[in-house]
Structures are given as structure tokens and as C-alpha cells.
Amino acid sequence: MKLMTILFRHEWLLLRRSPFLMTSMLLFLLLAGYGIYYGRESTLLQRQKISVIADSVSRQQQRYRQTEDMPSLIRWNYSFVAANPPAAMAGLSLGQRDLYPYYYILNAQSLYVQTLKGDINNPFKLAAGSFDLAFVIVYLLPLLIIAFTFDCLSAEKDRGTDSLLLTQPVKLRKIVLGRMLFRFLVIGGLVILVSVTGVIAMGAALGVYGRHAVLWLAISLLYTACWYALIFALITLRRSTAFNAVAAIGAWMVVLIVIPSLINLAVSAGRPVAATALAGLMRSRSMPETDEATKRALDEFYRYHPELGPLDTARSPWFYFQGYSAFLALNDRYDDQQVEAFYAAVRERNSIVRRLAWINPAVNTQSLFNLLAGTSLDDELAFREAVRGFHNGIFWFSNRPLFAGRKMTSLDYSHQPLFQPAARPLAYRQLITGVSFLLLLTMLLAGWGWRRLRETAGRVQ
Amino acid sequence: MIRTIAKKEIITAWRNRTLRLLYIIALVLMAVAVAGEYASYRRQREERQLAEQEKRQQWLNQDPKHPHIAAHFGNFAYMSKSGLSLFDPGLDAFTGTVVYLEPHRQNDLSFKPAEEQDASLRFGQLSLALIFQVLFPLLIIFMGYLQFTREKEQHTMALVYSQGLSFQKWYAGKLLAMLILIAVLFLPAMVLVYGASLWSGSLIQSLLPASLLFLLYAVYLGIWAAVTLLVSAYSHSSKGALLLLLCGWTLLVVLMPKWAANVGDTLHPLPSKYEFRDAITRDINQGINGHDPRGARALALEKDALARYHVDTVSRLPFNFEGYVMQAGEAYSSMVYDKHFGRLQRTLRQQNDISLWCCLANPYMSIQQLSMALAGTDYYTHLDFQQQAEAYRRQFVQQMNGDMMLHSKAGDWGYAAGRHVFEQVRPFRYHTASVTASLKPYVLSLVSLMTWSLVVLLLVIARKSSL
Numbered sequence: 001m002k003l004m005t006i007l008f009r010h011e012w013l014l015l016r017r018s019p020f021l022m023t024s025m026l027l028f029l030l031l032a033g034y035g036i037y038y039g040r041e042s043t044l045l046q047r048q049k050i051s052v053i054a055d056s057v058s059r060q061q062q063r064y065r066q067t068e069d070m071p072s073l074i075r076w077n078y079s080f081v082a083a084n085p086p087a088a089m090a091g092l093s094l095g096q097r098d099l100y101p102y103y104y105i106l107n108a109q110s111l112y113v114q115t116l117k118g119d120i121n122n123p124f125k126l127a128a129g130s131f132d133l134a135f136v137i138v139y140l141l142p143l144l145i146i147a148f149t150f151d152c153l154s155a156e157k158d159r160g161t162d163s164l165l166l167t168q169p170v171k172l173r174k175i176v177l178g179r180m181l182f183r184f185l186v187i188g189g190l191v192i193l194v195s196v197t198g199v200i201a202m203g204a205a206l207g208v209y210g211r212h213a214v215l216w217l218a219i220s221l222l223y224t225a226c227w228y229a230l231i232f233a234l235i236t237l238r239r240s241t242a243f244n245a246v247a248a249i250g251a252w253m254v255v256l257i258v259i260p261s262l263i264n265l266a267v268s269a270g271r272p273v274a275a276t277a278l279a280g281l282m283r284s285r286s287m288p289e290t291d292e293a294t295k296r297a298l299d300e301f302y303r304y305h306p307e308l309g310p311l312d313t314a315r316s317p318w319f320y321f322q323g324y325s326a327f328l329a330l331n332d333r334y335d336d337q338q339v340e341a342f343y344a345a346v347r348e349r350n351s352i353v354r355r356l357a358w359i360n361p362a363v364n365t366q367s368l369f370n371l372l373a374g375t376s377l378d379d380e381l382a383f384r385e386a387v388r389g390f391h392n393g394i395f396w397f398s399n400r401p402l403f404a405g406r407k408m409t410s411l412d413y414s415h416q417p418l419f420q421p422a423a424r425p426l427a428y429r430q431l432i433t434g435v436s437f438l439l440l441l442t443m444l445l446a447g448w449g450w451r452r453l454r455e456t457a458g459r460v461q
Numbered sequence: 462m463i464r465t466i467a468k469k470e471i472i473t474a475w476r477n478r479t480l481r482l483l484y485i486i487a488l489v490l491m492a493v494a495v496a497g498e499y500a501s502y503r504r505q506r507e508e509r510q511l512a513e514q515e516k517r518q519q520w521l522n523q524d525p526k527h528p529h530i531a532a533h534f535g536n537f538a539y540m541s542k543s544g545l546s547l548f549d550p551g552l553d554a555f556t557g558t559v560v561y562l563e564p565h566r567q568n569d570l571s572f573k574p575a576e577e578q579d580a581s582l583r584f585g586q587l588s589l590a591l592i593f594q595v596l597f598p599l600l601i602i603f604m605g606y607l608q609f610t611r612e613k614e615q616h617t618m619a620l621v622y623s624q625g626l627s628f629q630k631w632y633a634g635k636l637l638a639m640l641i642l643i644a645v646l647f648l649p650a651m652v653l654v655y656g657a658s659l660w661s662g663s664l665i666q667s668l669l670p671a672s673l674l675f676l677l678y679a680v681y682l683g684i685w686a687a688v689t690l691l692v693s694a695y696s697h698s699s700k701g702a703l704l705l706l707l708c709g710w711t712l713l714v715v716l717m718p719k720w721a722a723n724v725g726d727t728l729h730p731l732p733s734k735y736e737f738r739d740a741i742t743r744d745i746n747q748g749i750n751g752h753d754p755r756g757a758r759a760l761a762l763e764k765d766a767l768a769r770y771h772v773d774t775v776s777r778l779p780f781n782f783e784g785y786v787m788q789a790g791e792a793y794s795s796m797v798y799d800k801h802f803g804r805l806q807r808t809l810r811q812q813n814d815i816s817l818w819c820c821l822a823n824p825y826m827s828i829q830q831l832s833m834a835l836a837g838t839d840y841y842t843h844l845d846f847q848q849q850a851e852a853y854r855r856q857f858v859q860q861m862n863g864d865m866m867l868h869s870k871a872g873d874w875g876y877a878a879g880r881h882v883f884e885q886v887r888p889f890r891y892h893t894a895s896v897t898a899s900l901k902p903y904v905l906s907l908v909s910l911m912t913w914s915l916v917v918l919l920l921v922i923a924r925k926s927s928l
Contacts, residue, residue: 020704031716038723041727042726042727045730049735049736053735056735096583100576103733105735117571118557118560118570118572119734120731120734120805121555121569121731122809122812122813123552123555123556123573123843124722124813124816124840125812126552126555127552128721128722129719129722130723143711245700245703245704246703249599257584258490258587258596260581260584260585261585261588262493263581264581265493265497265588267578268501268574269496269500269501269504270500272501272508275558275572275574275576275577276508276572277512279512279559279561279572280515280519283519283561284563285534286526286530286533286534288526346577350578350579353579357580362584363580366583366584367579367580367581376580377577377578377579378579
């Protein structure tokens with residue numbers, strides 16, 4: 001115990017007197033602060049825009065409710081909003097959210113004609129990615145860890161004090177471990193500080209998101225431990241300080257750049273998923289305005305919806321309107337199959353990528369962060385699924401009266417569809433798998449380093 | 462003398478087992494990068510051609526119908542992948558690949574390949590450009606940081622200077638050695654790229670930009686080598702030199718590019734699609750200046766046409782007045798679109814300008830931008846595609862409205878145009894910008910690379926040959 005106290009005091013002095021380490025720490029804190037600020041601002045902006053749009057659309061609805069009762073017109077003019085506001089912790093890890101529209105304005109027209117037509121983006125910014133807290137932790141934290149630990153053992157050799165150290169009754173292992181522990185505590189403290197600040201800054205209700213916050217903290221610390229174990233294994237090779245620095249940066253580059261970019265290349269070359277095939281769904285298709293075409297569409301439509309079929313052979317005064325709606329519904333039905341097949345391929349490809357990514361602590365941690373923040377691809381797919389359900393409701397909102405041959409009533413309006421965002425409970429299975437891999441890797445590296453340190457303990461190299 | 466020094470340094474470097482291993486890894490990575498990018502280039506080209514043909518056939522095989530309704534069926538513009546995208550895929554994953562062209566509205570591009578992937582994509586995709594831009598500088602730092610500090614630490618510096626050798630010559634020898642060592646990796650990459658272009662049949666278009674690309678990369682890597690040696694010369698210890706260089710690398714390659722792009726986004730926020738469309742609709746309905754509502758414009762148009770043809774009702778005009786109104790409406794909405802898209806493009810440029818200015822201090826960002834520009838995968842190529850697609854949209858919609866105006870009567874929506882009318886609409890083709898045009902937005906990046914070279918040269922000249 002006494003040894004630890006001496007060690008810690010000594011380390012504390014060293015840390016305070018090292019302008020390099022102090023600057024690195026300060027820089028890390030500043031960048032984390034910027035990351036939190038950026039994440040908070042961009043989610044606030046999205047929430048604000050959503051509320052402006054929702055307001056404006058609801059005012060439009062109000063106007064139509066008072067002036068229009070023809071379902072055939074309401075079909076195209078009465079719009080709804082399906083919004084995907086950022087979840088409470090989204091600002092900490094913006095993930096894939098910047099790639100997708102976060103709201104859709106929909107009417108009873110074909111769904112994909114309304115949702116596929118692109119959005120306003122800056123591709124340059126998208127390629128650069130978001131400077132959020134997740135970036136600071138996943139990319140920059142390892143660099144700070146490297147700066148703190150790479151000369152933990154070799155510095156003694158540089159100063160020529162290593163043989164002196166070995167003449168002492170204290171085991172070398174204990175000294176190295178004590179040092180690593182001190183530095184781990186310092187960095188761990190920083191990680192806790194920025195994470196807690198981040199969670200508070202996002203304004204997440206801790207009653208609801210407490211679990212998310214704790215998990216975030218645990219994953220950040222585990223990721224820190226993983227890098228510590230890696231550097232620990234590295235320094236037990238007992239090479240020079242310069243070698244350690246070079247090898248550590250090399251490891252950083254392999255983990256954060258080489259392996260992920262290789263996986264991406266392999267996936268994009270080997271498992272293509274072509275969204276371009278869906279482009280045709282944006283095309284406004286028109287039905288020939290002939291009796292024959294209209295009747296054909298209606299006949300097929302009534303096969304799926306026999307309850308709406310006319311009771312007698314008299315032609316409804318809204319025959320053509322009904323025919324066109326039937327035509328749209330049939331189109332959507334066909335399009336849905338195509339889109340579903342596409343999403344299935346996307347899901348399958350991503351499950352492969354995910355499995356490959358588990359062995360990489362950086363990609364793994366980023367995915368876990370996105371999972372907690374609700375900003376992953378799966379979250380987006382769930383939103384789109386919900387949008388599809390909502391659009392179905394929108395279709396029937398005006399088309400049920402249309403097929404019943406009546407005008408819109410106040411009862412219809414009071415029962416108008418409401419967008420139900422997809423309920424996304426925490427994906428515990430994914431979380432547990434990801435965390436297990438992180439833990440396993442940490443233990444393997446630390447165990448290996450520990451063994452090497454024991455084997456080479458008495459040697460002066 | 463310089464040659465002797467260079468030879469000695471190359472032999473010393475080559476004896477290092479780690480370096481040899483790194484070379485093998487780098488070569489393998491480069492080969493994998495080219496093979497992978499080539500495969501995805503080929504696949505995407507095929508996919509695009511197939512989709513283009515299919516959409517074209519659908520357009521031609523429409524039932525005979527009213528030309529304006531046919532125009533609403535719409536056409537597509539597919540972004541073609543440039544031949545050099547196999548060297549630098551640039552922003553390809555983040556720009557849409559296809560835009561739907563229809564009357565009355567200008568759509569945004571759809572289907573960014575990045576949308577279909579999860580978090581891992583944001584870590585980048587392996588390519589030769591990534592290897593040259595990011596990995597090579599580190600390799601150079603590893604090779605060069607102790608070139609001079611080692612001489613100090615092993616006390617050979619005094620020995621060398623006592624021979625009457627100047628620092629400049631010594632430096633030149635060491636730099637030459639480094640450049641040759643880099644060239645050993647660089648040349649195979651060049652062969653790979655030229656070979657792949659030849660294979661895919663894009664060699665002729667790619668020859669000039671590819672050669673320029675390699676020249677600029679040679680300058681970029683030369684700057685890293687020169688700076689590394691200089692830092693080594695000015696540093697007191699190897700450790701100090703290494704730390705300084707690694708910190709510099711982190712700052713220039715990891716931090717600054719991301720930070721600049723994000724600051725741009727915060728300072729100049731983009732409008733939401735809803736706000737943007739809303740403003741356009743408002744301008745179309747109330748007039749671009751706010752005092753010229755749609756109805757008044759239509760009345761003025763009618764009066765003007767009647768006066769010009771000296772008739773008293775529109776039915777006596779020698780063309781379908783409805784078609785005329787549609788053409789005028791299309792022209793007006795184009796004007797409104799130009800105003801708003803111009804504004805949007807300004808915002809986007811302001812966002813990206815921050816990165817452009819950062820180039821002055823950062824050779825990494827300079828080469829990144831220049832490389833994308835020459836490979837045809839940068840923001841401005843994407844914008845150029847968007848503009849060409851928009852011009853095509855206006856032209857084909859006008860063509861259909863023109864047919865309606867000349868061949869149908871007002872109120873006669875029964876008029877049907879057939880295949881020969883649809884055939885008159887040429888399929889969309891993207892015309893690649895010339896090399897000078899594609900480099901034009903990046904003059905600052907070029908200036909940056911030149912300034913860096915010059916500053917390094919001056920610092921080398923200024924250094925005295927002493928301990």
C-alpha cells in the first residue's frame with residue numbers, strides 16, 4: 001500500500017510537470033466539449049425544425065377541415081407529418097442520422113413517390129462525419145491513452161534507471177502496474193467527466209434514460225480499458241520508447257482506419273445492394289383514363305378488399321376517383337414487395353458487417369454508442385417501417401369515405417391517423433454480444449502482457 | 462556526394478526488417494485497394510447502364526398520351542462513376558446516384574450508397590488515395606524522424622561536418638534517399654492505376670488527370686519527407702522529433718478536416734427541404750418579387766399573346782394557348798428555382814469554404830480536395846452533374862410542352878403523342894468537365910502545396926551547418 005502511495009505521488013508530480021501530457025489532456029477536454037456542443041446543437045435544431053413543420057402542417061389541416069369535404073380532393077391536399085425526432089441521447093453519437101431525412105410530409109399519393117426523392121445535404125460534410133462525443137471517444141481517446149502510456153516502461157531505459165530499479169526489493173511488475181493504474185485512473189476520470197457532462201448537456205431525463213447513461217459510461221470505460229490493455233501488451237515487449245510510439249500509432253491506424261476500410265471495401269465489392277433499382281418507384285405512373293382501365297384496377301382492388309365492393313352494378317358517381325385510388329393502392333402493393341426485398345438484402349449485408357466488426361474494438365464501440373443513442377441503421381429502418389404503416393392509415397383516411405361514396409365528416413377528422421413512432425427497446429442481445437467481445441479482447445491482451453512481464457521480469461535489456 | 466549519402470541511407474533503411482515488412486504490407490494493401498475499387502467500379506457501371514436502358518425503354522414504350530402527361534412520367538439522370546474513382550472514390554458514397562426529372566419541380570439526388578450501411582461505413586473505404594494521403598505520411602515519419610537526431614545521439618554529426626559537408630548537401634542526400642524509398646511504393650501504384658484504366662477502357666480520358674494526380678501526390682509526399690527531415694534536423698532528441706511529427710499528423714489528418722467541415726455546418730446551416738420548397742412555392746404563387754401573383758401573370762401573358770397575333774380570343778391563336786401558358790409557367794418556375802438553388806449553392810459553398818481556407822495550413826486537406834477533383838468525385842463534379850441534369854430536365858419538359866402547343870387545341874386533353882415524339886427526347890448524357898475546369902475551385906489548395914514546398918526550401922537553406 002505504501003508503495004502505491006509513493007508511486008502515485010511520484011506519478012502525479014510527473015504528470016503536473018509534463019507540458020506535453022497537460023496540453024494533451026486540456027486539448028482532449030476542449031475537443032470533447034466541442035463534440036458535446038455540436039451534438040446538442042444539431043439535435044436541438046432538428047427538434048426545432050420538426051416542431052415548426054408540424055405546426056405549419058397542422059394549420060393547413062385546420063384550413064382544409066373547414067373548407068373541404070370531398071375525399072377525392074382531400075386525398076392529395078390533406079397532408080400529414082411523420083417525424084423522427086432525435087432520441088434523448090442522439091446528440092452524443094449522431095451515427096447515421098445525418099444521412100436520412102428526419103421527417104416526411106405525406107398524403108394519400110403513392111408512398112415512394114413521396115419518400116424517395118432525396119434530401120438537401122452537403123456530401124462533403126457527410127463524408128467528413130459528425131464531430132460528436134462518440135468521435136472524440138472512439139478516435140481521439142486512444143491517442144490520449146497512447147500519449148499517456150507509451151513510455152511507461154521504456155522511459156526508465158532511456159534514463160538508464162531500469163537496472164537501478166531492478167536492484168530494489170520491489171517487483172518490476174508492481175511498479176509497472178501501479179503506474180498503469182494511476183494513468184488509467186486519470187484517463188478514466190476524464191472519460192467519466194466528459195460522459196456525465198455529455199448526458200447532462202443532452203438534457204435526457206435520467207428516470208427514463210438512466211440505464212442508457214450508465215451503459216454509455218460502462219462502454220466508454222471498457223473501450224478505454226481495451227486500449228490500455230493493448231498498449232500494456234505492447235510495452236511488455238520491452239522495446240525502445242520510439243518503437244513503442246511507432247507501434248502504438250501503427251496499431252491505432254490498423255484498428256481505426258485499415259481494418260474498417262478493408263471491410264467496407266470487401267463488402268461494397270463483394271455484396272452489392274443496388275438501391276438504384278428502386279429509382280423507378282419515384283416515377284409518377286398514370287392510369288389511362290378509360291372505363292376499361294378503371295374497371296380493371298377496381299376489379300383487382302376489390303379482390304383484396306371485398307368488403308368495399310359495390311352492392312349493385314350501378315356505377316358510382318365517383319367511379320374514376322375510386323379507380324385511380326385503386327390503381328395507386330395496387331401500385332403501392334407491388335412496390336412494397338420490391339422495397340421489402342431490398343431492405344431484406346440491406347439487413348442481411350449489415351448483419352455480416354456487424355459480425356466482422358465485433359473483432360474491431362473501435363467499430364464495435366461506435367456501433368454500441370449508436371445503439372444507445374438510437375442512431376443506427378436499424379433505427380432508421382424501424383422508422384421507415386412505421387412510416388409505411390402510417391401511410392396506410394393516411395390512404396384509408398380519405399379513401400374509406402371515397403369508396404363508401406360519401407363526403408368527409410367531422411368524425412373522420414377526429415379519427416385521423418396519428419403517427420406512431422416505432423417503439424425501440426434496447427437491443428440487449430446486440431449490446432451483450434458487443435460488450436462481451438470488447439471484454440474478451442481486453443482480457444486477452446492484458447493477460448498476454450501480464451505473462452510476458454512475468455517472464456521477462458528480471459532481465460535488463 | 463549527395464549520391465553517396467543517399468546510397469548509404471537506402472542501404473541502412475533496407476537492412477531494417479520492420480521496414481521491409483511494412484513495405485510488403487503496403488504493397489498488399491495497395492493491390493487489394495485497386496482490385497476492390499475496380500470490382501465495385503465495374504459493377505456500378507453495369508448497374509447504371511442496365512437501369513438507364515430500362516428507364517429509357519419505359520419512356521419510349523409509354524402508351525400514346527398527351528405530351529404533358531407523358532412529361533410527368535419523367536426521365537432519370539444517372540451519375541456515371543468516373544474512371545479514376547477506382548483511385549479515389551471521394552464523395553461517391555455520400556452523393557446521390559440518380560435524380561428523377563419531372564415537370565414543375567427540381568428534385569434532389571436520391572440513393573446515397575452510404576444510406577444502406579451501418580456505422581462501419583463512416584470509418585472510410587480503403588482506396589489508393591486513402592493509403593497515399595493517410596498511411597504514407599506515417600510511413601515517412603517512421604522512416605525519417607531519426608535521420609538527424611540519430612546522428613546527434615550517436616555523435617556522428619560532428620564527424621560529418623568536420624569533413625566539410627554542408628547541411629544542405631547532407632539534407633539533400635537524405636531527402637533523395639527518402640524519395641527513392643517512397644518511389645519504390647509509389648511506382649507500382651501508378652502502374653496499377655494505369656493498368657486498371659486500360660482494362661476498363663477509360664485510359665484515354667484518365668491519362669491527363671491521372672498523370673497530374675501522380676505529380677501532385679509526389680509533391681505532397683515530398684513535402685512530408687522534407688518536413689520530417691527538417692523536424693529531425695531541428696530537434697534535440699529522436700523522441701521529441703517523433704512526438705512532434707505524430708502530433709502534427711494527428712492534427713492535420715484526423716482533427717482539422719472533420720472540425721472544419723463541422724464548423725461550416727454550424728455557421729451556415731442548410732434549410733430543411735420543407736422550408737426550401739415552401740419558399741419556392743411562395744415565389745411561384747406570389748411572384749419572385751412578391752408583387753406579381755400567378756393570376757396576374759397569366760392575364761398579362763394572355764394580353765401579350767393576343768396583341769402580338771392581333772386576335773381577340775385565345776382560341777384564334779395559331780397554337781394551343783394552354784401549352785403556351787405551361788411553357789411560360791415552366792420558364793417562370795425555372796427562374797424561381799435558379800434563385801433558390803443559387804442561394805442554396807452559396808450556403809453550401811460557404812460551408813465548404815472553411816475547409817478550403819484550412820487547406821492553406823494543411824497539405825493533407827489540399828491533396829484530399831485536389832485528388833477528388835481530378836478523380837471526378839468531388840463536390841463540384843457532383844454539382845456539375847446536378848446542373849447538367851437540371852438543364853436536361855428543362856429542355857425535355859419544354860420539348861413536350863412545345864409539342865402540345867403546336868399539335869393540340871386548347872382544352873383538348875385527348876390529343877395523344879406517340880413514340881416518335883418520345884424518341885425526340887434524347888437520353889441524358891453527362892459531359893465530364895475539363896481538367897482545368899475541375900481544378901478551378903481548388904486554386905487555394907494548389908497554392909498551399911507550393912507554399913509549403915517553398916517554406917521548407919527556405920528553412921533548409923537558412924539552416925547553418927553546425928551542431
